[in-house]
Amino acid sequence: MKFSENWLREWVNPSLSTHDLSEQLSMAGLEVDGVEAVAGDFSGVVVGEVVECGQHPNADKLRVTKINVGADELLDIVCGAPNCRLGIKVAVAVVGAVLPGDFKIKKAKLRGEPSFGMLCSFSELGINDDHDGIIELADDAPIGDDIRDYLGLNDSAIEIDLTPNRADCLSLRGIAREVGVLNNLDVTSPDVVAVEGTIDDVVGVKLTHGEGCPRYLARVIKNVDVSKASPLWLTEKLRRSGIRSIDPIVDVTNYVLLELGHPMHAFDLAAIKGDINVRLANENEELVLLDESNVKLNADTMVIADDEKALAIAGIFGGLHSGVTKASKDILLESAFFAPDAIAGKARQYGLHTDASHRYERGVDSELQATAMERATALILSICGGDAGPVTEQVHADLLPKSKQVVLRQSRLHRVVGQSYNVETVTNCLTRLGMDVTFSNNEWTVVAPSYRFDIKIEEDLIEEVVRVCGYNNVSNIAPLAQLKMTDASEAVRSTQSIKSLLLAKGYQEAITYSFVDPKIQSALFPETQGFVLPHPISSDMSVMRVSLWPGLLGVTSYNQKRQQSRIRLFETGLRFVPDENQPQGVLQQNVLAGVIAGNHADTNWSNDDRAVDFFDAKADVEALLKGTDKVNDIEFVKAEHSALHPGMSAKVMLEGKEIGWLGAIHPEFTKLLGVSGRVFVYELTLDGLKGRNLPSAKGVSRYPANRRDIALVVKNTVQTGDLLSFIRNLGVNQLVGLNLFDVYTGEGIEAGFKSLALSLILQDVDKTLEDSEIQNAVDRIISGLASEFNASLRE
Incomplete structure (x- = not known):
């Protein structure tokens, strides 16, 4: 917002220099970006x-x-x-x-x-x-x-940078109101007198889309002379506010915009056929804008139309064919309240950003329309002449914003700020801000005016009190707080400890965007439709991720193209999976994902130079799962995934429930992803990794352990993991160690079978095991395997 200092001082004139005034505005939250002279030095x-x-x-x-x-x-x-x-x-x-x-x-x-x-x-x-x-x-x-x-050239143009919640200061009236409160001065606003109509001409108004436009005022002004020049005082105020003069009609609407903060628009009455109708655009309805660009309107865009066509994009930009020109004799003046939700984001859809959309998106005073209409009418008549008709108003009072009552507790104010404020000081501060204030039972009950639509909660009022009383006047007192240890259960692994494990294994943590390229995601996960962003940063970041893989694979490609031959990356974060049974229709899951590619180890004289394989990735996943409390209930099940190589993929199961996937990226996606070589990925839900296996005290055996090796022949279809799980669950009390140390197929083994060599470690805490006890335990295991898997001892 840029304005003339002299113009501001017409409203309120504090005894401050330009520098001090700028400093005061900045400390009140209206940050001054720059101050410059309005004319050269002469x-x-x-x-x-x-x-x-x-x-x-x-x-x-x-x-x-x-x-x-x-x-x-x-x-x-x-x-x-x-x-x-x-x-x-x-x-x-x-x-x-x-x-x-x-x-x-x-x-x-x-x-x-x-x-x-x-x-x-x-x-x-x-x-x-x-x-x-x-x-x-x-x-x-x-x-x-x-x-x-x-x-009045001994003047400065002041530019302030407003936060989105302070749309009430996008006008001289709003800024003057702030300066008046800060300096305890009265504000002198221009007198706005209702203009009596001298003709009876009216244009009917219909509010088909009342939710987006609950109030609309229109007035016919005939016999205007648009060829007249705007007075110098008007063009100078516009110039010093960064707006160039166009013609007296546009200049007046811009002047009212700057003075009162209310956007207005004027139509050429001859271009309007029938009544004004505020409605939603028809799909692909076309409109030529004032800048001569032709746009196809979306069905959710609100337009000002007549009985035949759209005339303007409501609250954003006027149409070329209904705009006022030098040849216009009769005009229709518009003053309307458009709901912020109906305007927000619409200008950007069409590559536009106007002063009107900037204000309507943030909010305009819903009680200002009649004042703006009368102010603009009086200025137009004084400059261009003409005859004004009566004001036509249509309003849906139930759809207009309602002032909200907010309670400010004295104790809360003291606790947040760290100091006490006098009751009269707070009451006076809020009252001068235009609020309706009552105090009782140690709390203020406040109703904000229509132009302060940002006042919604108690903290908003606290901010106003501190801001007006002065941030520099807040006592420099260190806050006191009771320190309390965070509630942490030893049975739950922290995310940081899980990350530390991967960092120790040579991984690096990556942080990628939650929105990804729809082409890549739909290729990797064709069965899952991600959520499409209504206003994406770019077309290749327009859907929410259903997995962390697309982001990590993008980082992998980026690093490989920069001569990084060994990739070890992981990321933790949310994935967003559509689920109608969840709030807002989306399941947000915290997951951990990893990717490995390139060499197994850095080049070294003691290491073999080999590429990573499936079992390297599986080993890292097993290391993550090893510390969980249900490590024996975890299974790797061979399964197919749309993103993974069908021969190198597995589903990770916990107690029969899927907690993740592991495998090699399918070769058909290599070019799409821009990666080279074999790339392995995994993804696990963090909930499945959180449980910790708490240590429990056990007696240490003083007696020797005994090892027995057995070689079993089973069919190739038998999953080794199933066989090992069966042995662990068989209930052999003396079995304290189980290890698979060899898998053999070939000479001496029938086709379709394989030999599994297992080592069994048996030990008792209370005594030395006798050979018969050891043999009984081994026999029990062998017989159980024979019954369950049709296994036999290798000859």
């Missing part, structure tokens, strides 16, 4: 009147003038401006004047004619870039007055 320029203007005898493009600057004699000045003519008031740099750039005005001769000064343009005074002609001042400009005083 002196000796006065108001003059052209009393004679004739053609230069020796130059076709020059004129010889006599200028009255209030001195005893008229000044002869040669001027080349095309708009120089008899009778106009101009800015005259007399001899001795110094213009921007240290340009001094001296007596001169131009093509043989004497010149005692210069008639100045806006650009020559450093006001703006307009150098098409000299400045034309109002007819009542006092001759001889210093132009700096007459135009």
